[in-house]
Amino acid sequence: MKLTTPRWWYERHGRHGRVTRTLLKPASWLWAAATARRVARTPGEDVGVPVISIGNLTVGGSGKTPVAREVLRLLRASGVEAHGLSRGYGGRLEGPVRVDPASHSASDVGDEPLMLADEAPMWVARDRVAGARAAVAAGAQALVLDDGHQNPALKKTxxxxxxxxxxxxxxxxxxxxxxxxxxxxxxxxxxxxxxADAVILLLPADAPGADPELLALFGALPVFVARLEPAGPPPSGPQVGFAGIAKPWKVERALKAAGCDLKDFAPFPDHADYRVEDLAFLADRAALFEAGLVTTEKDWVRLPPAWRSRVTSWPVVARVEDEAGFKDAIAAVSSG
Known part of the structure; x- marks a missing residue:
């Protein structure tokens, strides 16, 4: 069962969910100890090419996939044969398998690898080392590891x-x-x-600059500020939006900020599998408001093929403000 992300998780002072938070503390200590033990005991396999890990410190919702897409784009634009490597969360295939958008579905390989496979070679593997070796054997000169910060199996450059x-x-x-x-x-x-070697601080396109108090937490680590920008305008006319990501409320905000005439918005759990009853509900809401349906690119690839023509995909991209400095940082790694 997939659960909706609790909004009280992101409350700085924990006013809501206080009792639940306290009851769950012992489980949190066990989780943290298990992660620390796994990281400390695994040296990491060197597969012979640079490995750039795109990770985060929280459970979902930070924007790793747009950043992975941008790193792949910049590497490949500079002439590096960069491949992506993912665990393929939500997919049934254990891999290693190269994602084929023409034959694979999100239920095969996961939504994020399927999204990225149109722009760069993507590999899915539960065993990250086996996946990395398969990619290198296929010609990868660098690997972009999606969601790998707490997985120590590969040596990271x-x-x-x-x-x-x-x-x-x-x-x-x-x-x-x-x-x-x-x-x-x-x-x-x-x-x-x-x-970590650096932080990518991801902000909405219309947000002011980075919060100085937040920046101070990163100490001496280099920080690159990036903007999450729509790849195009939202659809015109009245719309009903929906999203099954870790923080669906941010999609609602972004659509409104982009000028979408949003009549209603339906949140779903992260990586939601859209059931017949879910789709019927969305169709009813759209009919009620005489509106179209709009969702994220990641949600769109999880829809049944027959539904994709009925829903507009609204993609977003990550653009680093200091793109020259960021290109230098990853170029130094990929050429080293």
Whole structure:
């Protein structure tokens, strides 16, 4: 069963969910200890090419996939045969398998690899080392590892941490610092940052600059500010939006900020499998408002093929403000 992300996870002062948070603390200590033990005991396999890890410190929702797409784009534009490697969360194939958008579905390989496979070679493998070796054998000169910060199986050349830099009132990217399941953290902040080489602070296109208090948490680590920008305008006319991502409320905000005439919005759990009854509900809401349906690119690839013509996909891309400096950072790794 897939669960909706609790919004109280991201409350800086934990006013809501306080009892639940307290009850879950012992499980959080066990989770953090298991992660630390796994990282400490696994040296990491060197597969002979640079490995750039795109990870985060929280459970979903930071924007890793758009950043992975941007790193792949920049590497390939510079002449490096870069391939992506993912666990393929939500897919049934264990791999290693190269994603084929023409024959694979999200239920085969996961939604994120399927999204990226139109732009760069993508590999799915539960066993990251086996997947990396398959990619290298197929000609990969560099690997972009999606969601690999807490997975120590591969030796990383560059570890990038993606942080959702949007702060609103009591909403804070790390909540009160609690580790899952009492909070959003995969591991304590200090432990995760200690293994990072740089931070990608991801902001909405219309947000002001980075929060100085948030920046101060990263100490001496290099920080690259990136903007999450729509690849195009939202559809015209009245729309009903929906999203099954870790923070669906941010999609609603972004659509409104982009000028979408949004009549209603339906949140679903992260990586939701859209059932017949879910689709019927969305069709009813759209009919009620005489509106179209709009969703994220990641949700769109999970829809049944017959439904894709009825729903508009609204893609977003990550663009680093200091693109020249960021290109230099990843070029130094890929050529080293």
């Amino acid at each position: 560059l570890s990038l941490i993606v942080v959702d830099g949007e702060t609103r009132g009591d909403e804070w990217p790390f909540g009160d610092g609690s580790v899952f399941p009492s909070g959003p953290m995969r591991e304590p902040l200090k432990a995760g940052l200690a293994r």
